[in-house]
Amino acid sequence: MNYTTLISAEILNQQLNNSNWVIVDCRFSLTDTEAGAKAYRHGHIPNARYAHLDKDLSSAITDFTGRHPLPDFAILAKKLGNWGITNNAQVVAYDDAGGAFAGRLWWLLRCMGHDKVAVLDGGIKQWQKLGLPITTALPTVKPATFRPYLNDTAWLNALQVQNSLARKSICLIDARTPNRYRGEQEPIDPVAGHVPGALNRTFQLNLDSNGLFLSADKLHEQFKQLIGNTSPQHVVHMCGSGVTACHNLLAMEHAGLSGSKLYAGSWSEWIRNKNRPVATG
Numbered sequence: 001m002n003y004t005t006l007i008s009a010e011i012l013n014q015q016l017n018n019s020n021w022v023i024v025d026c027r028f029s030l031t032d033t034e035a036g037a038k039a040y041r042h043g044h045i046p047n048a049r050y051a052h053l054d055k056d057l058s059s060a061i062t063d064f065t066g067r068h069p070l071p072d073f074a075i076l077a078k079k080l081g082n083w084g085i086t087n088n089a090q091v092v093a094y095d096d097a098g099g100a101f102a103g104r105l106w107w108l109l110r111c112m113g114h115d116k117v118a119v120l121d122g123g124i125k126q127w128q129k130l131g132l133p134i135t136t137a138l139p140t141v142k143p144a145t146f147r148p149y150l151n152d153t154a155w156l157n158a159l160q161v162q163n164s165l166a167r168k169s170i171c172l173i174d175a176r177t178p179n180r181y182r183g184e185q186e187p188i189d190p191v192a193g194h195v196p197g198a199l200n201r202t203f204q205l206n207l208d209s210n211g212l213f214l215s216a217d218k219l220h221e222q223f224k225q226l227i228g229n230t231s232p233q234h235v236v237h238m239c240g241s242g243v244t245a246c247h248n249l250l251a252m253e254h255a256g257l258s259g260s261k262l263y264a265g266s267w268s269e270w271i272r273n274k275n276r277p278v279a280t281g
Contacts, residue, residue: 003090003118005254006213009127012092012120016046016133022085023048026057026095026102027124030188036101043134045094045120045127049083049141053243057104066269067188067241068104073112073150080109080146087114087147094120094127098207103246107262113149119250122212155264156236162276164236165197171230172198172263175239175248183280188240191271196279198238201226203247219255227257235260242266 003011015021025048027036033054040050051057056079058068085091091109093102102119109117120127128134156164164170174194179185181200186192194200205222208214214222227235232252237245242264252260270276 002116003092004115005118005250006121007092007118008121009130009132012045012127013130013132015090018090020088021090021092022083024083024091024093024102024105025050025124026053026093026105027097028053028095028101036095039096041136043136045124046133046135046137047139048094049139051079051083051093051105053101053104057108064269064272066265066267066272068243068268070155070242070264071108073148076108077112077146077148080112081144082141084141084144085114085146086144089116089144091117092120093117094123096124098204098211099123099213099247099250100203100244103250104243106250107154107246111151111154112146113151114146122210125211153261155262158263158265158269158273158276161195161236161238161263161270165195170234170236171227172236172238173226173245173248174198174200174267175203175237175245176200176267177202177204180240183278189268189271191278193278193280194267195238195270196277198279199226201248203239203244203251206247206251213251213254216255219251220257223252223255223257231259232257233259233261236263237261238263238266238270240266241268 025040025044027039029035059071093105095101099119181194183193237248239245
């Protein structure tokens with residue numbers, strides 16, 4: 001059985017000693033970039049490796065990029081191998097933010113031709129709620145070779161987004177909170193507002209009150225209401241920096257609405273160019 005979207009804590013627990021499974025801890029905080037690594041050292045799911053959003057899952061910021069530019073895929077492939085991930089490994093990513101950061105690794109692996117990757121539903125909070133084991137021991141990792149098969153059609157750049165919106169050929173969904181989308185407050189980026197024409201669906205709507213994903217049926221219904229007759233292949237997701245947007249993409253895949261894409265640079269890249277339009281309200 002391959003897991004390609006979500007996996008439950010119960011199932012992961014049964015596979016903890018399966019050498020073909022690799023668990024990756026993706027905990028991160030935008031306000032304290034070392035908090036995730038610290039949390040990992042204080043206790044993690046047994047055998048989990050740690051992936052740092054800024055250092056591992058993104059490349060360096062430049063004057064033209066957003067806050068989390070896509071990583072150099074050759075470097076990431078090497079890291080995946082160093083974490084013991086082979087091309088037929090089952091990868092499970094988790095965090096403590098409902099999948100907001102784990103979704104980034106999930107999406108990156110899929111771009112690199114690796115579909116056997118799932119996000120732990122409910123993350124480490126659900127794991128602990130069920131009383132499952134936590135350790136401070138670092139895993140013994142046997143380095144492997146990971147060969148990427150990159151699908152560079154999985155994301156769009158700013159110009160492609162701008163042209164597609166002008167042609168009305170895409171449905172753009174912004175995963176930020178409504179007050180950031182409307183431009184009422186902007187805690188992170190220098191300009192408030194949204195890309196004109198973008199719809200808003202904050203990624204938190206994909207989760208129930210326990211922090212678990214809604215059922216596939218419910219997600220299907222909600223996304224269909226949002227995108228109408230647009231085919232999933234013409235849906236593009238964005239957020240502040242291309243991280244939480246992956247959560248909406250994951251929710252759509254889980255709902256059977258396959259093939260949507262990512263605007264990787266997202267809002268923080270969009271506003272780097274003063275000529276790109278900005279909407280509020």
